[in-house]
Amino acid sequence: MKKPLWLVTGGAGFIGSNIVEELLRRGKRVRVFDNLSTGNMENLAPKGRFEFVKGDLRDPKACAKAMKGVTYVLHQAAFRSVPKSVDNPMAAHENNATGTLNALMAAKAAGVKRFVYAATSSAYGECEVFPQHEGLPTMPVSPYAVSKLAGENYCRVYARTFGLETVALRYFNVFGPRQNPESMYSAVIPRFMELLVAGKPLEIHWDGRQSRDFTYVANVVDGNIRAALAPSRVSGLTINVATGTNISLLDIAHELEKITGRKTEKIFSPKRKGDIRKTYSDIRLARRELKYKPLVKFPEGLRLTWAYFSAKWGKK
Template structure:
């Protein structure tokens, strides 16, 4: 099976390439990435054909998609706070980028597209846990751009018969996740702060909750979806129903690191969702063979990786 991963030099993409390279059924792995948020070193030593460039480059996509069986579309401009600062850039990368990928898949003869959406689409809808039939109430331009991508996937299925699958990622964490920038996710930001002896910045009171998902589990699901050619126009939550407050996460980190951590509370950020937890019924029905890595074990693996990095 030949597969192309857009955004394959990023955090999730780099982990996915590693995972697929160990599965003999994947005979060729291609990566499209403009390296705006990814890093070529994430692919170092891995058996990939690398296409450097944007998913908005139709000619590049035609080359990268030619003859492949599945496209995993991970390329995006991540971060709610980044989208609040620059909503147009988020729209171009995420919504228009997804449309560009779908058009290229159609030109390639109707190639299967598995795409990353986001739990942020649920937004201000207060229902917990979040099931896929809930009305989306996006609170940020990032969430809107991801919801638009989902809608495009469904439309291309209905209009053109394109096999599609849209996963709503929740708070994915693990090795390769970048930490040293202002839009860093909370787990890598906190691990690097703890390692440097700095206080952990908590936006708000820390009682807000998240459904953290270890990247290895995400890669297992994506690989199985490609191998078994799973498709549905309806979105699927990719998380397993955990509900961890930020203060509880700090307690888990203290246990993992074996030290007490200092915190510094700052104001809430615009666009941030208060509570997030997945209903995993649809996911487990589609992928009953996969058992997720626990938050504790995922944190241990993640901390071990971060603490072995130079600098």
């Protein structure tokens, strides 16, 4: 009998490529589906043997081809940026809402055993009750968050109404190796590191006291594999995957000063549209249902990330 086949959509991106690496390390059979819009093959470079299918979620035929023979889907592919979605709400909707529905339809038709979805803490948006647990109302404030929440709701409907096992994992600001630092839309940690290496001041939108439950990528990888293999009772659930801590942008700058021994200068600019003040996760449901616990805490994750980027840039 053939080994189960794992499909990682968005496998050439930041989180997806970290998942692929871990699956291959565990000896799994892996297929990657990606349109290479923000991902690239370099992320997958010498990681082992896997199958690559180039295609787009917005194309139902491409989704059907990708799902053939698949046992587990870890659906990471998305149009992933709050500011980009403010500039282009329709692109966010088509990739994230319609694209996820296409993937679910194809997964159901192909007889997939479990479909795990990369959902996001931005679903909580302006709901300022902390720590944030899955029973709170969703109050998205960006087109990105709306489109990702639509995908999450489609997952629940596919579990309840169509009998496909699904689990949605709400990630909270993920960081780590292979995150893209090279654009104005970049996430804050690789961007800070890039500025630091270039000897430039750290640019902080808002006052720097906005805070996030920054989660090192290995924790999210582990959460995905656990969600795929957990007992069937998890089907239809939405589960936070984070560390249960709360770090501000000023805290990151301070930690980076400790790690690198360099003093950081800071310049402040106005808040960006769609930004929220705070995320801070309650991870009790993940602990109970997935036996999840954060493997790598924030300071250690930041050290590992710095080691990766400084080695990479040192070689340039």
